[in-house]
Amino acid sequence: MVNTNLSQKVSSPDNSVGKGEVFPLHLIRNIGIIAHIDAGKTTVTERTLYYTGRTYKIGEVDEGTAVMDWMEQERERGITITAAATTCSWKDHLINIIDTPGHVDFTAEVERSLRVLDGGVVVFDGVGGVEPQSETVWRQANKYGVPRICFVNKMDRVGASFQGTVAQIKERLGARPIPIQLPLGKEQEFRGVIDLIEMKAWAFLDDPAQPPQEVLQPQEEGEVLTARDALLEGLAESDDQMMLSYVEGREVSSREIRAAIRRATLAGRMVPVICGSALRNKGIQPLLDAVVHYLPSPLDMPPVKGRDLRTGQETSRTPDSPFSALAFKVVADPFMGRLAYFRVYSGEVKAGSQVFNATRGTKERIGRLLRMHANRREEIDSVQAGNIAATLGLKSTFTGDTLCDMAHPILLETISFPEPVISVSIEPQTKADQDRLAEALNRLSEEDPTFKVNHDKETGQTLISGMGELHLEVLVDRMLREFKVGARVGKPQVAYKETITQPVRSEGRFIRQFGGHGQYGRVFLEIEPGPRGSGFVFEEKLKGGAIPKEYVAPVEAGVREALDNGALAGYPITDIQVVLVDGSYHEVDSSEMAFKMAGSIGLKEGVLKAKPILLEPIVKIEVVTPEEFMGEVIADLSSRRGHLEGIEARVGFQVIRAHVPLAETFGYATQLRSLSQGRANYSMEFERYEVLPQALTEQIALRVRGKISS
Numbered sequence: 001m002v003n004t005n006l007s008q009k010v011s012s013p014d015n016s017v018g019k020g021e022v023f024p025l026h027l028i029r030n031i032g033i034i035a036h037i038d039a040g041k042t043t044v045t046e047r048t049l050y051y052t053g054r055t056y057k058i059g060e061v062d063e064g065t066a067v068m069d070w071m072e073q074e075r076e077r078g079i080t081i082t083a084a085a086t087t088c089s090w091k092d093h094l095i096n097i098i099d100t101p102g103h104v105d106f107t108a109e110v111e112r113s114l115r116v117l118d119g120g121v122v123v124f125d126g127v128g129g130v131e132p133q134s135e136t137v138w139r140q141a142n143k144y145g146v147p148r149i150c151f152v153n154k155m156d157r158v159g160a161s162f163q164g165t166v167a168q169i170k171e172r173l174g175a176r177p178i179p180i181q182l183p184l185g186k187e188q189e190f191r192g193v194i195d196l197i198e199m200k201a202w203a204f205l206d207d208p209a210q211p212p213q214e215v216l217q218p219q220e221e222g223e224v225l226t227a228r229d230a231l232l233e234g235l236a237e238s239d240d241q242m243m244l245s246y247v248e249g250r251e252v253s254s255r256e257i258r259a260a261i262r263r264a265t266l267a268g269r270m271v272p273v274i275c276g277s278a279l280r281n282k283g284i285q286p287l288l289d290a291v292v293h294y295l296p297s298p299l300d301m302p303p304v305k306g307r308d309l310r311t312g313q314e315t316s317r318t319p320d321s322p323f324s325a326l327a328f329k330v331v332a333d334p335f336m337g338r339l340a341y342f343r344v345y346s347g348e349v350k351a352g353s354q355v356f357n358a359t360r361g362t363k364e365r366i367g368r369l370l371r372m373h374a375n376r377r378e379e380i381d382s383v384q385a386g387n388i389a390a391t392l393g394l395k396s397t398f399t400g401d402t403l404c405d406m407a408h409p410i411l412l413e414t415i416s417f418p419e420p421v422i423s424v425s426i427e428p429q430t431k432a433d434q435d436r437l438a439e440a441l442n443r444l445s446e447e448d449p450t451f452k453v454n455h456d457k458e459t460g461q462t463l464i465s466g467m468g469e470l471h472l473e474v475l476v477d478r479m480l481r482e483f484k485v486g487a488r489v490g491k492p493q494v495a496y497k498e499t500i501t502q503p504v505r506s507e508g509r510f511i512r513q514f515g516g517h518g519q520y521g522r523v524f525l526e527i528e529p530g531p532r533g534s535g536f537v538f539e540e541k542l543k544g545g546a547i548p549k550e551y552v553a554p555v556e557a558g559v560r561e562a563l564d565n566g567a568l569a570g571y572p573i574t575d576i577q578v579v580l581v582d583g584s585y586h587e588v589d590s591s592e593m594a595f596k597m598a599g600s601i602g603l604k605e606g607v608l609k610a611k612p613i614l615l616e617p618i619v620k621i622e623v624v625t626p627e628e629f630m631g632e633v634i635a636d637l638s639s640r641r642g643h644l645e646g647i648e649a650r651v652g653f654q655v656i657r658a659h660v661p662l663a664e665t666f667g668y669a670t671q672l673r674s675l676s677q678g679r680a681n682y683s684m685e686f687e688r689y690e691v692l693p694q695a696l697t698e699q700i701a702l703r704v705r706g707k708i709s710s
Contacts, residue, residue, distance in 0.1 A: 023094040025299045025319055028386045029291055030096045030343070032083075032113045034141065035123035036131035037102035037683060040153040043278040044123055044287070045086070045099040050208060051284050052088035052095070054373070058208065058281075083109040083329065085341065085372045085388060090288045096388045102133055104685035105468035107140075108417050108450040112328045112399060114140050115415045116343035116388065119295030120148035121287070126160030126275070127650070130168040132622045132657075132685050138173045147265050149290050152275040155183050156190040156282070159650065162275050169273070178234045180261065181274045181286065182227055193275055193283050196228045197257050204282040232257075238264040258293050265294045298386030304345040306402065309358055309409035319385035322408035323347030323355065327394070327401045328415065332443035340397050341372070341390045345412070347405060350382040357394075358411040359401040367393025399449050417449040420465035421617040421662055421686050424472055425490035427462065433486045437462075440483035444475055451475060465495055467686070469666075494617060494663045496700065497689060498566030499575045500610035503528035508558075508602020510594050520586035521594030523547070523555055526579040527606040532689065536563060537577045547583040547595070554592040555580055558599030567604060568612040569701045574689075575615075578603065614697045615689040617662040620645075622655060623672065625680035630654045632675045640664035659687060 033041045049055040083100045098113045114120065120141050124134060141148055152165045162183050169177040184192040184201055192203035235257065236246035242260040245252050252260075264270040272294055276283015303316035304324065317324050329341040349355060351369045356362075370377040370390045383389040397403065400414035426441075428434045441453045441464065452465040466472045469492055479485040504527050512519040530537055538556045547555075563573040583598075621642070625633050633656055634644065642660040649655075665684065672680050692700070 022384060023089075025386045026297045027093045028096070028297050029093055029295050030116070030118045030298070030386070030388060031291060031295055032098045032100055032110075032117045032120045032146075033123060034100050034110055034114070034120050034137040035102050036125065036128070036133035036137075037104075039102060039123045039125045039128070039131070039134070040278050041102060041123050042099055044121070044151065044153065044284070045097060047208075047278050047281060047284040048095075048097065048288060049086065049088055051288065052090050054086065054088040082106070082331075083113045084374045085390075086374055087371055087388075091292055093292045095288075095291060098388075100137075103470060104133055104136065104683070105466070105471035107133075107136060107467065107685070108448065110137055110140055111417060112415050112449075114144045114146055116326055116328045117146060118298060118301050119291070120146045121291065121295075122148050122150050124150060124152050124165050124169070126152050126154045126162065126165060127157050128624075129161070129165045129650075130172045132620055132683050135172065136685055138175070145268065147268060147294075147296055148271060149265070149294055150177060150271055150273040151283075151287055152273065153278055155275050156188060156277040156280055158187050159652070160187055160190070166273055169271070176234075176238070176270045177273045178231060178238075178261075178264075178270045179227060179273045180231060180290075181283075182224060183275050190277060190280075190282070193286055194224055195286065196224065196231050197254050197261075199224070199228065202283075202286060204280070206280050208281040234270065235260045235264065238267075238269040262294050266296050266300055304412060306410040306412040309411055315410060317346035317410060319346055321346040322405040323349050324402065324404040324408075324410050324412065325349065326412050326415075327397050327403060328399060330397070330399055330447050332447045337392060338394060338397075338446070339370075339390050339392055340394045341388065342403060343388050344383050344385050346385050348382055348384045349403075351380075351391075354406060355403045356406045356409055357397055357401055358404050358409050359398075359414065360396050362396050363406070364394050364397055364403065366391050398446060415449075418467070418686065419495070420450055420452050420467060421495045422468055422472065423454075423463045423465040423493045423495050425461045425493075426464050426476070426487050429486035429488055436483060436485045437479070437487055440479045440485045443483070444478065448475070461490075463493075492666060496569070496571045496617075496692070497574045497615045498568050498571045498607075498612050499573060499615055500527065500529050500607055500612050502611050504606050504610045505581075506602045506606030506609065508598040508600070508605065510597035510601060512594075513589060518586075518589040519591060519594040519597075520589035521551070521591070521596075521598035522584045523580060523595065523598045523602050524582040525559070525599075525602045525606055526581050527603070527610055528577050529610075530575045530577045532575055534575050534577075536560065536574065539577070539579045541579055541581050542583070543581075547580075547585055548590075551585065551590065551592065551595040552580065554596040555583075555599035558596035558601075559603045561596075562600040562603040562607075566612060567607045568614060568697070571614065573607060573612075576607075614692040614700060616692045616696075618659050618687050618690050619662050619665060619684045620657070620687040621660050621665070621682055621684040622657050623680060623682040624650070624653050624655050625672075625676050626652065627654050629676040629680060630656065633672070633680065636671060636675060640668075660684075661690075662686075 033045050035041045046058055050058045083098050085098050087096050100110045100113050152162055154160055166177050166179055169175050180196050182194040183190055184194050194201045235242040239260040261272055265272060274286060274290055298319060303318045305314060305316045308315040324346045325342045325344045327340050327342045331339040349366055351366060353366050355364050355366060357364050369380050369383055371380050372390050402412040404410050428437045445451050445453050450467050454463045476489055479487060506525045506527055508523045510519060510521045540552050559578050566573045623633055637658050640660050641664055642658040645657040645659060647654055647656055672682055
């Protein structure tokens with residue numbers, strides 16, 4: 001018989017975060033809630049806020065009352081669109097939480113959140129298991145070395161499988177999951193969790209009140225003991241101290257087990273796995289305990305690295321070093337102005353103080369400092385190392401910029417974002433909307449690094465580009481509601497790219513000499529295709545001072561400018577390597593502008609000779625369909641130039657995975673509903689760029705040139 005004593009819900013002021021309250025660094029947790037769409041991230045966050053006493057009423061996503069989904073577009077669609085930050089406390093620990101979107105169109109929100117967070121809670125649907133966006137967010141967490149714990153949600157649903165999800169985490173994510181809990185009951189009978197560390201069972205009621213004690217049934221004890229042995233064996237393989245105890249056969253305490261789990265988690269050698277049902281208020285308190293026990297504090301993370309602007313050398317900052325911070329999100333508030341979120345890595349910043357923007361080389365004045373709770377703000381006097389806050393008043397700070405002490409400048413690594421894959425044309429409905437449209441586009445592009453605005457000089461159109469149809473639909477909706485802009489939007493267009501297929505040597509000449517001061521610039525470029533996904537690489541291999549060093553940068557600038565419009569159909573050029581190998585200059589007539597023009601001309605003429613081709617974006621698509629419709633779904637994907645990657649059976653359904661050109665997916669939601677009587681659903685995410693078939697390349701090139709109608 002094993003009893004439990006679950007952590008109490010504390011709603012007293014002692015459990016809330018007081019204004020200006022300073023927590024020691026070892027008691028701070030900066031975490032992100034990340035997952036595939038509809039896995040239950042926001043529901044987990046809402047229950048977290050309730051049980052920590054941050055809110056006194058549980059918000060529901062389906063009812064549009066979730067605190068973290070505060071935008072009108074989020075409440076209407078029932079999805080998270082923008083990463084929302086909040087702060088709460090649990091067992092004397094301060095927890096800064098960022099609830100991130102799950103939809104692939106808003107993956108930039110996950111990217112910039114993980115860049116500044118210390119730990120992550122990855123939520124999985126107990127029925128769906130590891131889904132496409134689960135893989136994406138896992139790779140993003142790997143990229144930034146973020147320790148994480150896994151929460152298998154929705155264990156009360158028919159078909160939910162804890163062990164099945166654990167197996168998928170191991171197989172599809174290449175991780176080493178170690179269950180530290182087992183579910184108590186299955187599917188509709190799911191009542192709570194069995195803690196394999198304390199060997200206690202925790203049962204929960206749907207009502208968010210103190211759960212009663214639970215007794216392990218005799219038939220359950222065998223499975224629990226086996227699982228605990230597996231936990232100890234897994235820890236022994238991951239932790240030297242546990243290995244010694246395991247080999248000696250010594251009984252280890254719960255404290256020792258938790259310490260070993262923490263060491264292995266922080267080192268990335270294992271991932272603790274727990275379970276629950278957030279919607280039914282089951283398993284949230286143990287999740288909070290796991291956050292406190294196993295995820296890192298700022299002190300557990302290595303010192304942040306950057307480049308010392310005075311010496312040019314790499315340097316690092318510990319929490320007690322002079323002030324440094326990274327701005328990871330800018331929000332364009334039509335009423336409040338620009339709100340910049342930042343993570344402080346070292347030192348302290350106070351309201352009203354002057355800081356240095358090392359990225360832009362400008363001075364900034366910190367206005368009001370704010371602790372955020374979704375869209376609500378609490379004013380504070382200062383922010384210390386290890387904390388996340390927001391400020392008003394920064395005029396020239398953008399996503400990825402470094403803020404630091406004036407006397408100790410440092411440039412931290414910025415944040416990289418994926419390129420947009422879909423575009424639409426946009427124009428104001430009336431002349432009065434014209435200026436408002438320009439302002440709205442500028443503000444939104446400042447806020448969202450994956451939202452690009454381009455003006456087509458040939459057609460005079462304004463093109464906006466984003467990560468998907470939903471992404472652009474939400475942005476246009478925001479223009480209408482927040483900025484009161486009326487606009488007409490064209491049909492979606494795929495963001496093709498161009499590249500070359502063979503190396504060439506090219507000359508770029510810009511010579512204008514008609515007496516007096518003229519222009520003279522001459523360069524020789526070696527141009528060759530780069531590996532897929534490499535982007536643009538520029539090198540300088542001049543010999544004998546053929547061109548003065550001050551003209552090399554203008555040549556590169558000219559080459560970069562020419563990459564914006566390809567020779568084949570006017571799409572941006574990518575995956576190309578350019579080497580400046582030779583050239584000549586004139587003592588009087590040469591200038592930076594002349595060499596910039598020469599670089600641009602050399603690139604354009606070289607690309608024409610290098611047999612350019614078009615690249616198209618490919619998406620990874622996952623369709624979950626009843627078995628009786630599987631044949632029709634596969635046939636439809638094949639007709640869309642799709643390549644089948646695999647089929648997986650789940651309870652009552654088949655999961656079809658394929659790679660399909662983005663251009664072939666427009667209108668797919670309607671077609672899939674028609675094929676499956678509305679019973680199938682799908683998700684997709686950008687995967688890579690591939691060479692477009694020659695016949696389609698010629699067709700698109702002709703269309704762009706205006707020889708056939710679009």
